[in-house]
Amino acid sequence: PHLSFSFMSRLGECSSGICEIGGKAFHLNRLHERFPVPTGFVITESASTQTLHQLLRELKTPSVAVRSSAVDEDGSSYSFAGMHTTLLHVPCNYSAVQRAIEECKQSVHSDRATKYRAQRQKTSHYLDEIDLTIPIMPIVIQEMIAPLGSGVCFTQHPITKKRNEILLEFVPGLGESLVSGHVTPEQHVYSVSKNQVVLLRKEHGDRMGEEILTDAVALQVVQLCLEVEKASDNIPQDIEFSYDGKQVWLLQARPITTICPTNQLETSDLLSNRTTREVIPHPMTYMSWSAFFEVIHQGLQIRYQKRKMNYTAICGRPDRGFYELRRGFLYQNLTVLDLLSREEFGAGYEETLMRSFSEVPPELFHSLCSKTRISFTKQISGGLGLINYLRKVTDTIERTQYLLDLHRARFPVFLPKSHFDSWCLDALYGEFSSIQEDFIEFGGCYIEAQIYLELLSSIVQGLLEPRNDKKGTSETFNMLLIGLGDVISHKMNLELAEVITSARNDQVVLSYLEQQSPKAHHQRWHNWNEALDGTETQDLLVRFLRNYGHRAICELEVSSPRWGNDPSYIFELMRLPPNCGSNIDIEESKAKREATENEILQACSFATRPIMRWAVSKLQEFIRFRENLKDIVVRFIARQQQILLAIAAQWKEQSILSTLEDIYHISLTHMREFAAGTLSVRDVQALSCRNKELYEEFSSVTIPPKIFCGNKAEVALSGAPGVQMDEGTTKYYGNAGAPGTAIGTAVVIHSLSEIQFLSNCQAESKVLVCSITDPAWTPLFLQVSAVVVETGGVLSHSAIVAREFGIPCVFAIPDLLTMIRSGDILK
Known part of the structure; x- marks a missing residue:
């Protein structure tokens, strides 16, 4: 069949944009106006064959190059280098060019191009939508140059990223051997200073024969490429060229995709995962992040609104917040935290953050937090505001205790998965929304408690520092926090120890533990209730799981299996040897703490003694709250998981999902939109599949403790x-x-x-x-x-x-x- 073309234009004469003619043609068209570019034209979809015949005759060349020019090709973020087909030495006749055009167009559907296009969407975050359309593929046809050699010139060194260095690589013949990496190229590195170009070093490649690219010609190439960069708004360029012995021809020019924008660090924030990786050490699924973000974001808005502050305005950008996600991992934005502290208390990072984040190099704080000097008036008003804020601590403690009791009563026991089996989808959607609304209210309380905890901790440590006793501030501070009692995780583990002790003294249980193959993973424990029937251990474990079945490994992640659904971890603990650690004596710890308190108060001056007594007692209250509040957070998440699994079970029956776990890879917004009928089954399936792939990619990398500056630059702790x-x-x-x-x-x-x-x-x-x-x-x-x-x-x-x-x-x-x-x- 004959191809037809709706649009044809000679290079240098085209006025269309990149969306019509594609990336490669767009850049070549601009170059053709001022620089040596092989003659050619660009075509899109369909037009008369007569026009193609005419344009081929005008080329007056025995052969042509037929090249792809997809609309997303040769951009500033993605080059698509080598992803689409380029055909060289195509005979300059209609039938041969027609076949070459068809082959180029089909390459947009190739496996490598499809995977690369999918890879483009692998950003630092999950996807909210997926473009399932195939991009338009215009085609560039140019005269075939017979080069003595070909090369590439980067007007900013792509490896060192030095702005004043230029890298030029060159190989004999066509550039395919350079692009494929089969040949080591000749390499020139130049330095540019005040319009002077100086050769820094030169390395010969594999072929040491007659010199093709003399130093004079290489310098000509560099100067030509600098002119291209200047004509491209001084954006660093990746330029391909050929040399035929007389003329340097430019074959392609595109922005360098490996270079970060020059203003990257100017707009960067200081992100730390020191505190977040303790509670969420692995990547979050999209469902978990979206629900968490809504709770925290709205909780912060409510909290700062009560303080007559605009949280969103202080953050400055919609994608900026107290917490942020990078490749699935959760980070705290210290730059935002500094801005909030300045506005609320008139104190900068030197007073508020550098002590808490002592592992962060000071120069990072200096360069990535606000440099604006806090006015004396702001410091005074902030100080008075802090005093007034601390005066409300008793009210906050009472409110926190009320919410603790309220939600312990709401989630008294862990409900089995079967509890929601008979619920219809609308009821499940409604229950999830109700829990999320209460979670947001509780989230505000949790945030308030954490802020008081940090403030009181700083106050107590500040009061201790002048003492200079032999124990040191750190040890004395720690002695004030031992033996507090009423910490839920401590109570939970004492009950768990009772279960484990019973198991080790019961021959039926020991026999069951020995019979289970270590290769079967968690499935080997699925029949534990039957196997332990009638034993004391069964009774204790059933009671334990009713009270603490909401707990899990990585329990703030909604997809983490709850102990009530999968008690594998507890059975693994039973297999450990008897306790070889310290015996726990809470009364002894309490006595040591009280002795330390008395010693400190006796050493305080008359003026500071009541402040120290008040600060220590309130700090101890919030230390208890920290673990107990987290337990309520986990209860919320566990209940949400049970509802999500019930929803997923019905979606799976309707062939919406392949597995129950697929529901964790869409967002809370996606679930709401699907429930409202505004998101299709196809979209849910595509989003779940794609975000699951991203989650698996994020999970394949262990993120070490690092400080992240912005989206790309990072500095390891040192x-x-x-x-x-x-x-x-x-x-x-x-x-x-x-x-x-x-x-x-x-x-x-x-x-x-x-x-x-x-x-x-x-x-x-x-x-x-x-x-x-x-x-x-x-x-x-x-x-x-x-x-x-x-x-x-x-x-x-x-x-x-x-x-x-x-x-x-x-x-x-x-x-x-x-x-x-x-x-x-x-x-």
Whole structure:
């Protein structure tokens, strides 16, 4: 069949935009006006064959190059280099060119182009919509140049990213060998300064024969490319060229896709995952993030509105907030936190953030937080506002306790999945929305409690610093927080210890544990209720799961299996050896705390004593609240998971989803739109599939503790607590999380899938060494004499629980897991 073309235009004469003629043709058309570009024309879809015959005759060349020019090709973000077909030495006759055009057009559907196009959507966030259309594929036809050599010139070095360096690479013949990487090219690096171009170094490639690209011709190419950059609004260019012995021809010019925008760091924020990776160490699914973001965002808006502040206006951009997601991982935006603190309390990052985030290099705060000086008037009003805010602490404590009691009563026990089996979809949608609304209200309370906790912590530590006692501020501060009691995770683990102790004393249970194959993973425990029927352990475990079945490993992620649905982790704990750690004596810890309080108050002046007494007592209240409030958050999330699974079961029956877990890969907005009939089944399936792929990609990478600056630039932590050799002993310096001294054998655990390493270690005293902990790790504290963690803070989970269990804890030792090995003796 004959092709027809609706649009044809000679290069240099076309006035259409990139959406009509594609990326390559658009750039070539602009170049043709001022620079040496092979003669040619661009075509789109359909027109008369007579016009194509005429334009081919005008070329007066035996052969042509037929090249793709898709509308999304050669852009500033994606080049599509090598993704679409280019055909060289095509005979300049209608039938040959017709076949070549068809082949080029079909390449837009190729597997590699389709995958590349999908890869383009792999950003730092999940997708809210998917464009399922295939882009238009215009075609460029040009005279075929017979080059002696071909090359590429980058007007900004793509590797060093130095703006004043130019990289030129050249190979004999056609440029295909350069693009494919089959030949090592000749390489020239130039320096540009005040319009002077100087050759810095030159490296010969594979072919050492006659020199084709002399230094003079290479300099001519560089100067020509600098002119192209100047004509392209001074945007760094990636330019392909050929040299036929007489003339340098420009074949293509596009923005360099590997170079970040020059203003990237100017608009960057300082993001830290030090606090967030403790509670959410893995990528969040899109459902989890969207529900979490709504709770936090609206909770913050309500909170700051009560403080007569506009949270959204202070953030400045819709995509900017207190928390942000990068490739699925949750980060806290310290730049935004600084802006909020300045507005609310008249205090900058020096007073509010640098102590809490001591591992962050000060220069990052200086360069990425606000540089605006806080006026004296603002400092005074902020200070008065802080005093007034602290005066409301008692009201906040009462309100927090009320909400704790209210939601404990709402979620008294863990409901099994079968509870929602008979509910219709509308009822499930309504129940989920109701829970989300209450979650938002509770989220505001949770945020308020966290702010008071940080403020009171800073006040107490500030009051302790002038004392300069032998114990040091950190140890004294920690002694004030031990033996508090009424911490839910501590209570939960004492009950869990009762279950485990019963299991170890019951031959029926021990026999059941021995019979299960370690290769069967969680499915090997599915019949536990029948196998343990009539045993004390069964009764204790059923009661435990009713009370704590909402807990999970990585429990703030909505997709994490709840212990009530899958108690595998608890059975793995039963297989561990008996407790070899410290015996917990809450009364002894309480006595030590009260003695420390009395000692501190006696040392205070008459003026500071009532302030210290008040601040310490309120801080202790909020320390208790921290874990107890988190328990309510987990109860909300667990109930939402049960409802989501019930919805997914009905969607699966209707062939909307392939698996129940697919529902975690759409957003809360998607679910609402589908329920309202504004999102199609096809869209739900495409979004779930694509976001699941993104989630798996994000999960394949372990993000180390880092400070992220903006979207792309990142700086690894350095200069924080380090390593020092002394008399043959390696000393690791971190921060104290819980007081005490212990000597034991290191057991390094990267994740809870490795808890069997505790069983394998036969030492009487063990030290748990890990990256982070969350409540699911707490039972392991019963097995060890001390805990050492890579990240965290004095108010982090590991520190709080270690203090309650009376074992020492050290945190904030960067790269800990690369320096300590299982079997090392630690003190």
